[in-house]
Amino acid sequence: MSSENGPGDGGAEGAPPEQLALIRESVRKAKEPRAKPRTWRGAALAEQLPVARVLVDKGVLHLDRYFDYAVPAELDADAQPGVRVRVRFGAGRHRVREGRREGGGLIDGFLIERRAESDYSGPLAALAQVVSPERVLSEELLGLARAVADRYAGSVADVLQLAVPPRNARAEQQPSPPPLPPPPVPDAGPWARYEHGGAFIAALASGGTPRAVWNTLPGPQWSEELARAVAATLASGRGALVVVPDGRAAARVDAALTSLLGEGRHALLTADAGPEQRYRQWLAVSRGSVRAVVGTRAAMFAPVRDLGLVALWDDGDDSLSEQHAPQPHAREVLLLRAALDRCGFLLGGWSCTVEAAQLVESGWARPLVAAREQVRRAAPLVRTVGDADLARDEAARAARLPTLAWQVAREGLRNGPVLVQVPRRGYVPRMACAQCRAPARCRHCAGPLQGQDAVLLRCGWCGREETSWHCPECGSFRLRAQVVGARRTAEELGRAFPAVPVRTSGREHVLDTVPPAPALVVSTPGAEPVAEGGYAAALLLDGWAMLGRPDLRAGEDALRRWIGAAALVRPQEAGGTVVVVAEPTLRPVQALVRWDPVGHAVRERAERAELGFPPVSRMAAVSGPPEMVADFLRAVELPHEAEILGPVPLPVTPPGRPRRSGAPPPGEQWDRALIRVPPGSGAALAAALKAAQAARTARGSGEPVWVRIDPPDIG
Known part of the structure; x- marks a missing residue:
């Protein structure tokens, strides 16, 4: 029927x-x-x-x-x-x-x-x-759901489960307030610090649709700048949508909007609000009572009427990638909304992803940056401690804290709190050149080489063995497994500074702010609290733990996390200093020293274009039991230019560990194949994978095969 x-x-x-x-x-x-x-x-x-x-x-x-x-x-x-x-x-x-x-x-x-x-x-x-x-389902939202489903080889029903919150009868019975008239046009404020910042705000206020990639200056003013962009859009009689990675960032933008515009002009959509309050806020947006939305990942589908601006903060944060089918990323959803609704687009962050650099390189968006003199005035001083320094440092071997880091921390504690960033545990090592630390890559597909030693190496993408590797950068034949794990703890730092209070912020307990009094604040990446008046100093320890991840984005992600912590430190002219423990010759470390994340992203993009990596190419991952993956690859009618890498075995999930989407059940062996296509063939790849999955499910063919477009971890 x-x-x-x-x-x-x-x-x-x-x-x-x-x-x-x-x-x-x-x-x-x-x-x-x-x-x-x-x-x-x-x-x-x-x-x-x-x-x-x-x-x-x-x-x-x-x-x-x-x-x-x-x-x-x-x-x-x-x-x-x-x-x-x-x-x-x-x-x-x-x-x-x-x-x-x-x-x-x-x-x-x-x-x-x-x-x-x-x-x-x-x-x-x-x-x-x-x-x-x-x-609850408008034509615009249905069209967006269809576009997202096609983009990610999924079903519209799955997308609508993400887009439309569960019904709450009590919330539906309560009337929404009448819409408020447009606010006055705000002045540029801190946007004046950027080249063309004032013009961007003026374009939004006049009904224009500017598209920009915004490299934000260090400091806490980013939330006020986002609020002014939203206010300018509302002044033009249109709606605005801001998506941020977590509830803490949403609360900062919420406070900035309330301070600038007052109550009742925007809705806050986060999971912390509870199902009834969240649905009530969503209904106010759907009914047109509220024209501006600030929220976390799920807010990317918020049904804002007459959309004039979509904005995304820190698109490299992995929490912006949805884990439920079809696993869309907030950045791609907002890009689709900007195209479908013909509205303005703003992608901002202290760092810069390769996808953001791709938008600028293609001409789709314009860069929105500050002059170098302004950057130097706002950024802290960055100093490095490399392997050679650690080898000569007796204090580092005894106390596991480099002398330079200890001196900077001691000096900073005289003037305020000191931030100490330590990597999360559990990073998996990959192989790198023992001399220049360049990642070891496969000669066939440029995937990461993995192995317990330098004798037997295997590509993590295509599965080919490598028996005669040598470094293309320096010619060395020696390999090393990169450093893993967090080696500093709050207890060890407490012993090094016995008279100083130590606060921790991490997965179990995340602090939002800390007072300006002297203290050591130990945090994992992404959980750094904001210090009133800024931190006096920051120590970024165990840089190899992030740089050594077997992932295409290891360098980009390490730089993003370092800059995210360093941006909370006072400017150099106010005494702010950052110490990063990592090899100073590496590209991400040099980008941090120069405070040049855009230059790093541009160079990364050029390198990925040469090697055929995303986002210049499009890629999909197919995972499942080995025989099912093999059957799927035989049945799917891929574009003629598609290249299949693998399959290769996936790491077995240990018993008791939580299972991620697309990962094998505990104790079972699964394979994964990567499918790569050149630019312009992404839609054909998604259509082919969707057709093959549809035919397979219609036949009821055995165990499931997971298909993911643009997998975030392809290392």
């Missing part, structure tokens, strides 16, 4: 046999006389537009289409496009026995549209229930 329309005859020449069969079937059905909807109960139907086209809430690819149902007369008023409904769906739905339609189970869905006729010639089942007359 599907209403999915097949392709027309035009362009059928040269199509594969399966597509030709679909074309012939759709043409045959089109020639059949269309029947008015009938139900097996003979219930009275709506007089106008008696057919409801429904998207059922089944995240199965072969059911990623619309189904037609009859609209009973008693549901006519409430059964409007965009409402939640319940329908019968399941075994027996297409069979009529002894005059009665066998009913499947009741499932949720969304009513997409009302029609006068159905493409299906048989009797239609009736809508079982309109859950609520609230129209």
Whole structure:
């Protein structure tokens, strides 16, 4: 009883046999006389537009289409496009026995549209229930969900589970306040520190749609700058959306907006608010009562009306990558929204990702940066401690704290708090040149070489063994396993500074702010609290633990985390100093010393373009039991320019460890293959993978195979 329309005859020449069969079937059905909807109960139907086209809430690819149902007369008023409904769906739905339609189970869905006729010639089942007359799915949100599903080879139903929050009846019954008139145009404020910053705000206020990649100056003013961009957009009579990685960042932007505009002009969408409050805020946005939204990852789908600006802060943070199918990244979703809604776009952060550099290089966005003199005035002094320094440092071997770091910490504690960043535990080592520390890469696909020693090496991407490696940078034949694990702890620092209070901030307990009094603040990356007046100094310890990760983004991510901590330190002219314990000749360390994340991202992009890495190329990962992955790769009809790397075995998940999406169950062995295509073929790759998955699920082919477009970790 599907209403999915097949392709027309035009362009059928040269199509594969399966597509030709679909074309012939759709043409045959089109020639059949269309029947008015009938139900097996003979219930009275709506007089106008008696057919409801429904998207059922089944995240199965072969059911990623619309189904037609009859609209009973008693549901006519409430059964409007965009409402939640319940329908019968399941075994027996297409069979009529002894005059009665066998009913499947009741499932949720969304009513997409009302029609006068159905493409299906048989009797239609009736809508079982309109859950609520609230129209929660607009045409714009449905179009965005379809674009995201196509981009990530997923189903629209899965995307809508991320986009539309669960219903709360009490929140729906409460009216939303009337919308406030547009605020006055704000002045540029701290945006004046940037070249073209004032022009960017003026363009938003005048109704323009500027697109910018914003390299933010160190310090706490980024939240005020985002608030002024939102205020300028609201002044033009349009809406604005800001997405940030976590609740702490959302609270800072929320406070900045409240201070600038007052209460009632924006909604805060975070998981901390609870389901009822979050749904109430979401409804206020959907109904048009509020025109601005600040929130975490799920807010990327917020139904802001007349969208004029989408903004994203710190797009390199891994929390912006959704873990539920189809696993979209907030940056890509906002890029789609900017294109579909023709609105402004702002991608900001203290650091700069390669994807951001790609947007500027392609000409899609313009750089929004400060002059070098302004950067030097705002940034702290950065000093380095490398391997040679550690080898000569007796204090470092005894106390596990380099002398330079100890001296900087002691001096900083005289003037305020000192931040100590230590890497998280659990990083996996990879191989690197023992002389120049350049990562060891496969000669075939440029993937990372892995191994317990330098005798037997294997590529982590394509699985090829490497028996005669030598460094292309310096010619050395010696390899080393890069340093792993956090070696400094709060207890060890407490022994080094016995009279100083030590505070910790990490996964179990994250501090938001710390007072300006002298203290050692030990934090894992991303959990650094803000110090009132800025930190007097910062120690970035065990840099190899982040640089040594077997991941394409290791250097980029290490620089982002270092700059995120260093940006909380006072400027150099106020005595702020940062010490990073890492080899000073490495590119990320040099970028930190110069405070030049944009230059680092540009060089990384050029190198990835030469080697065929994302984001210049598009890549997908296919993982599952070895025989299932092999069957999938044989069945999928990939673009002719696609390149398959692997499969290679995935690390076995130890018993008791949480299982990540796409990872093997504890104790089981899975394989993973990477599929790479050149620029311009990403849509064809996603379509091919989606078609193969749909065919596989329709057949019920054994164990699942996980497909992920643009996997964040391809090391």
